[in-house]
Amino acid sequence: MKELKLEELSIRQKLGMTFTAFINGSSRTPEEDAFILDLIKNHSLGCVWVQVDRDGVEELIAKVKEVADYPILIMTDAENGIEPYVIGEHNAVACTGNIKHAYIFGKTLAVNARKLGYNVVCNPVVDMRRGSQRSLGTDKEKVGELASAIAQGMHDGGILTVAKHYPSSVKTNGVDSHMAENFSYDTKEDLLAEALYPYKRLMEKDLLDGIMTGHTKLPNIDSNRPASLSKPVIDVIREIGFDGFAITDALSMMGIRANYNDVEAKGFAIAAGNDTILPWGGSNRQLFDEFCQAYDQGLISDERLDEAARRMLDAQHKSTVLPKDAELSAEDIAMFESINKDSVCAKTDEGVSTGIDPNGNHYFAVMIRSDYGMDADGKVDVDTFSSDAWRKPLDLKAKILKKFPNSQVSFVNEFPAPFQNYTILNNSKNCDEVIFLTFSEFVAYTGAEKLTHRFVKLIEAMQLTDRVTTILHQGNPVVLEDLPHVPRWILGNMSPASFDACLDVLAGEYPAKGVTCYDFELK
Numbered sequence: 001m002k003e004l005k006l007e008e009l010s011i012r013q014k015l016g017m018t019f020t021a022f023i024n025g026s027s028r029t030p031e032e033d034a035f036i037l038d039l040i041k042n043h044s045l046g047c048v049w050v051q052v053d054r055d056g057v058e059e060l061i062a063k064v065k066e067v068a069d070y071p072i073l074i075m076t077d078a079e080n081g082i083e084p085y086v087i088g089e090h091n092a093v094a095c096t097g098n099i100k101h102a103y104i105f106g107k108t109l110a111v112n113a114r115k116l117g118y119n120v121v122c123n124p125v126v127d128m129r130r131g132s133q134r135s136l137g138t139d140k141e142k143v144g145e146l147a148s149a150i151a152q153g154m155h156d157g158g159i160l161t162v163a164k165h166y167p168s169s170v171k172t173n174g175v176d177s178h179m180a181e182n183f184s185y186d187t188k189e190d191l192l193a194e195a196l197y198p199y200k201r202l203m204e205k206d207l208l209d210g211i212m213t214g215h216t217k218l219p220n221i222d223s224n225r226p227a228s229l230s231k232p233v234i235d236v237i238r239e240i241g242f243d244g245f246a247i248t249d250a251l252s253m254m255g256i257r258a259n260y261n262d263v264e265a266k267g268f269a270i271a272a273g274n275d276t277i278l279p280w281g282g283s284n285r286q287l288f289d290e291f292c293q294a295y296d297q298g299l300i301s302d303e304r305l306d307e308a309a310r311r312m313l314d315a316q317h318k319s320t321v322l323p324k325d326a327e328l329s330a331e332d333i334a335m336f337e338s339i340n341k342d343s344v345c346a347k348t349d350e351g352v353s354t355g356i357d358p359n360g361n362h363y364f365a366v367m368i369r370s371d372y373g374m375d376a377d378g379k380v381d382v383d384t385f386s387s388d389a390w391r392k393p394l395d396l397k398a399k400i401l402k403k404f405p406n407s408q409v410s411f412v413n414e415f416p417a418p419f420q421n422y423t424i425l426n427n428s429k430n431c432d433e434v435i436f437l438t439f440s441e442f443v444a445y446t447g448a449e450k451l452t453h454r455f456v457k458l459i460e461a462m463q464l465t466d467r468v469t470t471i472l473h474q475g476n477p478v479v480l481e482d483l484p485h486v487p488r489w490i491l492g493n494m495s496p497a498s499f500d501a502c503l504d505v506l507a508g509e510y511p512a513k514g515v516t517c518y519d520f521e522l523k
Contacts, residue, residue, distance in 0.1 A: 014309040016044030021284045024054045035285050040068050046312040047073035061117030071316040075120040082112040088493025090133035090476045095343035097515040102149035108336045110157025119319040122162040124150040126198035130518045133476035137517035144201035151207035158322045165214030168195045177215040177255030178444040187220045210245045215255035234273035245311040250280035266291045267299025275308040340497035345514035349487040355508025362407040363431035367438045368393045370413045403503045415452045433469045440475035449476050456482050
């Protein structure tokens with residue numbers, strides 16, 4: 001294993017050092033694999049992105065390592081862990097309120113990622129946005145503390161960190177940048193006082209190896225381009241001493257593509273201060289050709305290219321000096337597995353218990369995605385953009401009836417059909433308790449997290465006669481603010497283990513130990 005030297009690289013090799021290839025996407029072919037492997041053999045690729053939840057991860061990483069005689073960066077996203085060690089979203093680590101849990105999450109993630117062959121994982125998320133389930137919270141000191149613990153665990157486990165999504169602006173308009181450009185009113189002073197606080201905490205402890213730049217436009221700093229393409233915005237963190245590498249968020253998002261062509265976006269990204277681009281989508285050969293065109297058109301200066309390539313080489317070196325032998329003890333695994341359970345929290349009216357009688361005659365109305373179709377036998381047909389592993393309706397029903405054997409269970413779509421409303425309104429009339437099991441999840445290209453108006457109206461109608469006693473919710477709790485008052489709510493995180501823990505709390509078998517990442521109230 002050798003470490004490449006900047007002065008020995010050609011222009012094309014330097015361009016390759018500042019390019020990230022995506023090697024297990026839908027466009028993958030033998031020809032694409034050969035192209036990427038040839039780039040690596042020729043010392044012309046700085047980073048490969050291998051999505052951790054796709055098939056063949058270990059085989060692909062092994063191919064990369066077989067031909068790489070330098071410490072190429074092998075990167076992925078794993079915000080919630082790596083199977084079989086996964087926590088639920090809305091961030092279960094933050095909802096434990098426990099720094100030890102944050103550390104063990106980072107270490108467990110890192111050890112498992114390293115054993116798969118990765119040396120970089122894009123974590124921790126330090127965005128402090130109240131309406132996002134990907135947030136550790138809105139208290140900058142708490143987020144800084146949790147993020148530092150996660151990052152320390154990652155380093156101890158042998159993995160480089162990438163905090164995101166820089167600059168993590170607080171005052172945003174909430175638009176999903178997968179769909180359109182979003183913007184923030186933050187000034188440079190605002191960033192330094194609030195949003196960059198967790199980044200500074202990480203820097204102080206030498207735990208910030210990289211940042212992922214987001215596509216938010218900050219017109220009070222740069223009225224022309226979003227953060228990922230903006231030198232004035234990226235300069236804010238450079239000016240306070242950050243010299244790690246910066247990678248763009250995916251340039252395939254409409255927050256970029258609606259305003260820039262593919263060559264411009266790649267060139268502007270490096271010119272602005274990113275050290276590698278994440279093009280995403282399409283042929284790597286075409287994407288790399290477009291990147292080279294950006295240089296040929298003069299969008300990237302030689303000075304900026306040298307600086308970017310140098311930072312990528314520095315990151316490659318840093319990946320070699322982290323621990324390579326860290327293991328997980330039985331105590332580590334037990335603590336990790338307690339995260340999903342100990343992050344469940346509850347709130348009740350005065351005099352109302354958290355648990356209900358497991359043997360009572362209860363009615364459970366279980367929200368399911370609107371892209372689920374069910375036939376007459378209850379078989380579920382799934383057509384969805386995201387993974388459905390955490391919330392399969394028939395699995396949920398079986399778990400509910402095992403815990404509450406005398407109860408009834410009905411399914412209701414996020415956008416309820418009339419017959420679903422009719423069934424719930426009529427069948428729940430003579431039950432001891434009516435419990436709605438709701439969820440909220442962030443899925444790219446679906447906009448903001450929100451309960452549908454029709455679903456809210458169903459619960460409002462039932463609460464005119466105080467019929468609903470409980471909301472058991474998984475995911476972002478802010479969406480519950482649209483609902484009328486309910487005397488008991490139990491909040492979990494999006495995973496089967498968290499759902500099981502919520503049922504344990506509802507049955508009175510386990511205390512709700514968790515906290516909320518930010519304040520919210522039902523009406």
